[in-house]
Amino acid sequence: MRQRLGRHIVLIGMMGAGKTALGSELARRLHVPFTDSDVEIETAAAMSISEIFARDGEAFFRDREAQVIARILRESPRVISTGGGAWMQDRNRAAIGAAGMSVWLSCDLDTLWHRVRQRSTRPLLQTADPKGTLARLLAERNPTYALAELTFPARPGDSVDAATTRLLDAIRTADPALVTETP
Ligand SMILES: Nc1ncnc2c1ncn2[C@@H]1O[C@H](COP(=O)(O)OP(=O)(O)OP(=O)(O)O)[C@@H](O)[C@H]1O
Ligand SMILES: O=C(O)C1=C[C@@H](O)[C@@H](O)[C@H](O)C1
Ligand SMILES: [Mg+2]
Numbered sequence: 677m678r679q680r681l682g683r684h685i686v687l688i689g690m691m692g693a694g695k696t697a698l699g700s701e702l703a704r705r706l707h708v709p710f711t712d713s714d715v716e717i718e719t720a721a722a723m724s725i726s727e728i729f730a731r732d733g734e735a736f737f738r739d740r741e742a743q744v745i746a747r748i749l750r751e752s753p754r755v756i757s758t759g760g761g762a763w764m765q766d767r768n769r770a771a772i773g774a775a776g777m778s779v780w781l782s783c784d785l786d787t788l789w790h791r792v793r794q795r796s797t798r799p800l801l802q803t804a805d806p807k808g809t810l811a812r813l814l815a816e817r818n819p820t821y822a823l824a825e826l827t828f829p830a831r832p833g834d835s836v837d838a839a840t841t842r843l844l845d846a847i848r849t850a851d852p853a854l855v856t857e858t859p
């Protein structure tokens with residue numbers, strides 16, 4: 677059975693919350709395309725996110741990010757994973773709200789830290805105290821993430837598979853018309 681989405685499903689949340697991991701699995705199950713805004717920015721620039729931050733700065737990255745998200749939202753309905761800071765911009769929240777369901781993957785600090793501590797691909801965490809930086813960003817951003825249409829709290833011990841099953845249930849419950857089945 678093919679599935680059709682009435683609007684995009686847009687995953688938001690901190691680095692390590694699982695936007696890429698759950699988003700790609702969700703799209704696979706729904707047989708719809710999956711697009712990751714971080715990947716799209718890197719492809720368009722032919723540079724990694726770290727290189728873009730180092731060469732052109734964060735403000736430049738945020739402009740590219742808004743342009744890329746606006747472009748993805750014009751594509752057919754799909755699962756979209758956004759960068760961790762994307763939802764902080766008013767223009768992105770407005771564009772996402774007009775074209776999709778925003779879903780906040782809410783996650784506690786220790787779980788996030790466990791997942792991102794080995795990564796060197798996230799320039800905002802290249803500080804003397806990366807866990808402290810992550811904690812500060814989380815505290816600053818949580819009230820804005822909470823504006824999402826749907827909040828999906830992480831459950832400790834969940835596998836990606838189990839979390840995706842719960843996520844799909846939560847989306848269907850929040851908006852029963854979002855996913856329809858076509859023969
Ligand atoms: N229950 C779970 N939910 C989400 N991710 C999980 C879970 N269990 C394990 N993981 C792992 O945690 C990591 C989550 O990282 P992921 O890259 O998906 O986060 P992200 O939100 O896309 O971060 P970023 O903003 O840095 O791109 C993945 O390696 C994933 O396999
Ligand atoms: O949380 C953030 O601000 C970021 C998260 C990543 O997904 C990337 O978009 C980039 O490293 C910035
Ligand atoms: Mg990601």
